[in-house]
Amino acid sequence: MKQSEQKEKNNIPQVSLFLPDFCDLKMIFSVVIIGELLAFILTLAPLNIEQQRWNDLALISLFIQWNGLLGSVGLCFLRRFFIKYNHIKYSNQLVAALSYLILLLIITLISESSFFVIQYYQISIIISSSTHWEFLLHNLLIGGIISALALRYFYIQDQWRIKIQTESQTKLQLLQARIRPHFLFNSMNTIASLTRTNPKVAERVTEDLAELFRMLLKEKHELISWSHELMLSQRYIDIEKQRLGERLSIHWQVETLPDDAMVPALLIQPLLENAIFHGIEAEIKGGTIKVVGELRNNKLLISIQNTNSKNIIHREGNKMALDNIRQRLNVFFQGAASISVKQENDIYTTTLSLPYQKLPYQQVVKG
Template identity: 35%
Template sequence: MTTNEFYVPDLCRVRAVFLLLVTSELLVLVLAIVQATQGWIDWNYFGLLSLFVQWTTLTSAALICLLRARLARMSVSGATAIIVAIVLLDVLAFSLFADSVLHPQDGVAVWQGVAKKMLLALLIVLMVLRYFYLQHQWQQQREAEMQAHLASLQARIQPHFLFNSMNTIASLIAVNPDKAEEAVLDLSELFRASLRTVDQLIPLSRELELCQRYLAIEALRLGDRLKLEWHIETGLEQQAIPPLTLQPLVENAIYHGIQPRPEGGTVRIEAEAKGNFVYLLVQNPKPDQNTHQHDGNRMALVNIKSRLQALFGEPAVLKHSHHNDVYTVTLRLPRQKVSEQKTHNKRTENQGNLDQP
């Protein structure tokens, strides 16, 4: 089990510790209200108990933070036992100190008070750990469902761009076998990309390469009617992007903006970084208001937007606009890189999987 798979939140993070402190302070408030014999709350009890609970919470969180890597390598029951022992020892130490300094009593009374505090601490820490465990299980289930959802969304793309290419290759076999062979290689890479469902994110350079292969096939079919303009900012090669995100947008630009026009047109593809985001643009002549084409375009946009939301959440944006007879699709991604080594390993693994009979 890695630290990311450990069911206890990372208590080295300020946000996690802050939430833990707020929760414990609310518990202290409830106990102070219950303890009060006059008025709504016993403020003396509230102040002393707050001091005790906050110090206990902070020191326990610090110890669990330091031991997190080791705890993550243990079984759930073993890690739980260690955490409970840490908290109880912490409560024992602070209880003995508080009772001996603030309320000197005889030995029996001191140990009775300590036993009560430890029993209460045991019940609370078990409830908190149970909550953490259930929350972790729910998160794992949610991630598994998201993986299945992403695979389903990506699978819907597979038939979307393959069949027209087969017709183009068939027409080239007799008249230009060399170009037909190049088109087959390009098409095989497109097939490989559509079947590679294990990759959630790939480098932008690989997605652009896929677009180039697709456009090479379409150029054989459209000839001079298809003109291309590329404006790709340097340094974005490792920008993370879901696979088959930009390619369907380019395909829509061809299908809706170039193919219906006898004179053809220009497809412009841009990629640039601004602040913490990377912007991708695909521009083409404004498509005709054809219901069938409009519905197909909308389905592709909805598909891509769903995958972006599942992977990046709100920071990722997909929008489209018309201006001066130019149709533009803009894609905004959070600035994030894909590790080269990880990408290489994934590609090697996928290549082996696909080459197996």
């Protein structure tokens, strides 16, 4: 039982059944409670006072509990069936229709059998006036409405659960797009090595890492000055240089960019990370990353170039970083900024273009 439950949980994204587990004790308990409440309502609802209410309640409860519990059993088996044959894709409509059918069938069965029991023992307290068909129709109508409401409720609850799940998933992905676990653990390893051999450098790498993460972990990305962004990028490169040694060389050609230009924080760090991942780490001899920036027609043009023997334009991780930057540019510059990539022979280039806006009020950090 435990194991099958485990399996179910792992399968949720594929199967996505909205039916809850009716074999669960908690579920059965709530079915009983809801059934009892319904019995109360049905007993209290008729307006004639002559009837013996306690007797009515007992009989109605008995009837409803039979329906509720057998219905739970039916849905429980139906659910197991769906989970067992989970290679077929079931639409929610089909699941709902089958569940509804089973519930109505069970109501019919119980109505019929109770009718015969009542006739056989001649207990005709409640249904003295109604005929056989009236009795059945009456029960089916009430049962049908309640079942429909219940199924609808389960469906909505399930949708809500899925929504919560996807929301937290996307949040996590967004966070990981910003902080690649790879980078964090590799840096930790670098620090661990340096602590033995070169404590001073280890100290500096730790400081650099702290500074980067302080910016990375900010809930809201903000606009910072270009000189600040350049400084953060250099911190990042310094950390990676420790790790990759001579394989990483970088060439900055950004002197003409205005220090006070406003850029989203950590705009180019993910691009440098990509360049290192594909252009340096993937090559035995390493390579050179070239960052070129210029101010042209009141626009900042920044391009990052790395050698890359394999075509990475369509790689998943790469795409995610680019999409992320594109979104952020849109948020800050509403379509006035752009990012483009191109692969020419072995050279992969990412080019950013954003309007030159001076950073107001805030202090411009000197790089």
